[in-house]
Amino acid sequence: MFRGAIVFGFLISFAAAMFWTAQSGLKSTVDSAIAANAERKARNWADYLAHTMPDLDALLQTGVPDEAQNATIETAVQVGDVFRFKLFDANGRLVLISDERGTPLEPGAKADHNGHARSVLETGAAVIEVNDGTEKANRPDLYVEAYVPVPGADGKAVGVVEVYLDQSQVASLFRANFVQLAFVLGGVLLLMFGVPFVAYIVKMRQQVRTGEKVRMLSLVDQITGLNNRNSFFQQAEERRRNGKLDLARTAVIFIDIDKFKAINDTFGHKTGDEFLRHVGNAISSHLGPSDLAARIGGDEFVLLAVDRTDEELYDLIEGVRTTVSEPVRLDGIAITGHLSVGVYLEQGGGLGLEDRMHKADIALYQAKLLGRNTCVVFTPDLEDTIARRRLVEEAVICGLSADRFELYFQPLIDPVGSRVVGFEALLRLQDGQGTFIPPSEFIPIAEETGDIIPIGTWVLEQAIRTAVDWPEHMFVSVNLSTRQFEDGRLTEHVSQFLSDYGFAARRLELEVTESLLIEQSHNASQQLKDLRDLGVTIAMDDFGTGYSSLGYLWQFNFNKLKIDRSFVQSIGQGDGKSREILDTIIMLGHKLDMKVTAEGIETKEQAAVLETLACDHFQGFYYGEPMPLSEMAPYLMEHSVLPLVREDKDAGRDREKAAG
Known part of the structure; x- marks a missing residue:
């Protein structure tokens, strides 16, 4: 008897569970019926609005109703079960709220892109939301927000209206008719299908929701509401x-x-x-x-x-x-x-x-x-320009890993005895076909992309490693980019390379431009001081082309000036003022205990003038073009014994500019 009571209780509990499951399913059915009823009403109401609203196109554009349109709106919100509506234009932008006319839309509301409105415009399918209004002010106990298209004269959508429908009575009617069915259906489900049927219903509902979600995700970008x-x-x-x-x-x-x-x-x-x-x-x-x-x-x-x-x-x-x-x-x-x-x-x-x-x-x-x-x-010419830019970018990015970078070396001369005292290391880059890319083209790109930082570190190491085998009196000069000062590790790298290769710091010259002092003054000052403390020579390159060079000379305590080639190339031209300028720069450098290098020397005349001005070091095509490492040994053997004599190379000016 006790066991029978347990079984009976279990059956009662199971039946009750099935009843509530059935009732839950019927609630979903009721909601679906309400939604279908609301969609039909909303579409009919949208047709009514489209046919009765005077100059609907103007209202969609401005969102500001005139007197006749206001009268139509007052009538429209009393038709059927409608108590409020929002109007969106053909782009899905909110233009009007029926019960907030005369009040400016909130900031940004007019520009807001409503995802539901945009979905209706793109698919033509209504979007229906059933809402509980029991705890909301000015809302019926149950209402529906239905987004439906507003048809134009040709039947095509000219906008979207979000119709607010009072569905409280409809819901009560549906529920009253279905309540008895819920009891009967609960028993039927218990007897015929039991739990498997409920599981099937739940699974089907999940599949429908998942399918709809996947469909929407496949069409719309979820962040912006635009198409994907x-x-x-x-x-x-x-x-x-x-x-x-x-x-x-x-x-x-x-x-x-x-x-x-x-x-x-x-x-x-x-x-x-x-x-x-x-x-x-x-x-x-x-x-x-x-x-x-x-x-x-x-x-x-x-x-x-x-x-x-x-x-x-x-x-x-x-x-x-x-x-x-x-x-x-x-x-x-x-x-x-x-x-x-x-x-x-x-x-x-x-x-x-x-x-x-x-x-x-x-x-x-x-x-x-x-x-x-x-x-x-x-424009058509952009295609070639950008294609070239991307080719150079590709060469820069894979330059180190593909061994496309190479150092060339140009001699620096002491005019006393025409003796080679050092070389400037100049970076070269080949594209995938083995053609050299001008430094004026790839250096700015490398600086812009940030690749100049690892490239610059590679140049420093290669230059020091190469110069180790030169005669002790020769130095190597390396150009630094402003980007190399950004992470604050430049001094660390230089110190490490000097130690690794046993290279004397006095034999390393580092060249910086005035742009470094302008762009990276807060980073550069201490690092330049630390480099000088290592015993490295610091040179200001392209002196005379900036705006504040004189102020920087004493502020950063440079060891050397490199006169910009434009001053050297002007020797012999015009009224001779270039000679006076050069004389002034060289005297200034010497007064500040700095050596002075003149670069860009291409003719015998230029060399002669600079020699009379007591310039310390000479550099240019007149004394030697930048050369690969393979040509260094023959050059050193030739010019370490014989005085350096060169023919004028007036035609070399363009080549030197290209050589960087």
């Missing part, structure tokens, strides 16, 4: 096939956020995502009805602007850039960002979309090279 890359290409192709997109009348615009990585690194990825959303909203707020935009990855966006005049296109781009550049407050921090923009316009040839995007990307790349925060329109 796949849906962008799908929609563009669909519009092209339907005759709604003529690429010949479409501008392809590539947009990139300047220094977005710094925002992520400084403020975190959450803030970075919020800033991406800010940019997405800015783009959405300026889209026209026929335009198409997407976030295609990272901080890159693409926009197809259809049928725009040059002036309208300019207004679109500048409007987006201006909106983005306005400070946005994220987590209590005001962040300002800027955009680089590349544009491709039809230039003939019938190119496909991907080719046009490639050319817009080239224009964007050029905008970044010009300093960012600007817009560049593609």
Whole structure:
């Protein structure tokens, strides 16, 4: 008897569980019925609004109703079960809230891009949300927010309306009719299917929700609400096939956020995502009805602007850039960002979309090279320029690992006895075909990318290792980049190489330009002092071309001046003032206990003038071109015995400039 009671109790409990499971399933069924009923009502109401609203197009553009439109709105919110609505234009931007007319929208609300509205515009499918309003002020106990399209005269959507429907009575009716069915169905489920049926229902509901979520994820970028890359290409192709997109009348615009990585690194990825959303909203707020935009990855966006005049296109781009550049407050921090923009316009040839995007990307790349925060329109010559730039970048990036870098050495001469006293190490780089790339081309790129730091360390080590085998009186001179001072380890590297190769510090000369002292003054001062304390010679290169060279001479206590080649090459030209300038520079250097080197000497006349001025060291094609290591031994054997005599090399000037 006791066992029977247990079984009976178990059956009662199981039946009750099945009843509540059935009731839960019926609740879902009721909600679905309410949603279907609300969608039908909302679509009918949207048709009613479209046919009764005077000048609907103007209202969608301005969001400010006139007297007649206000009267229509007052009537509309009393039709059926509607108690409120929001109106969105053809771009998914909020333009009007029925019960907040006359009150300005909150800051940024008009530019906000509503994901549900945009989804309705793109798919035509309504978005329905059933809400419990029992704990909300001014809301029915149960209401529905239904996003449905607003049809135009031709039946196509001209906007979206979010209709608020009071479904309390409908819900009560459905529940009253279904309550008895819930009891019966609970027993039926218990007898016929039991737990497996409930599990099947739960699983099916999960699959439906998962499938819908996957579908949405496949179409929309979840951060910005714009199209993702796949849906962008799908929609563009669909519009092209339907005759709604003529690429010949479409501008392809590539947009990139300047220094977005710094925002992520400084403020975190959450803030970075919020800033991406800010940019997405800015783009959405300026889209026209026929335009198409997407976030295609990272901080890159693409926009197809259809049928725009040059002036309208300019207004679109500048409007987006201006909106983005306005400070946005994220987590209590005001962040300002800027955009680089590349544009491709039809230039003939019938190119496909991907080719046009490639050319817009080239224009964007050029905008970044010009300093960012600007817009560049593609021109045919850009293609060759950027292709060359990328070739050089590739050579720089893989230069060390592929052994494409090489040191050349140019002699420095003591005019007393024409004796070789040292060599300047000059960096050379070959591309993949073995052709040399001018230093004036690859050095700035290496500095910009930061590759100059490991490259500069390699140059230092190679120069010291090479000079170890030279006669003891010879030094090696190495140029330093401003970037090499950034991490504060330059002195450490120099000291380590001097120790590793047993190289005397007095035989190492390091050349810096005035740009270092301007850009890295806080980093450079102590490091230059530490290098001097090691016994290394510090030289100011290209002296005479800067703005504050005289002030830096005493402030940083240089050991040597290198006179810029432009002064040397002016000898014998004009009224002879160049000789006076050279005389002044050399005297100044000597007064400050510095040696002076003149570079760029190409003629016998230039050498003679500098010798009369007591310049300490000479350098230039007149005495020797930069040479690879393989030519060093023959050169040293020849010029360590015989006096150095050279023919004039007037034609060598251009070559020396190219040689760096």
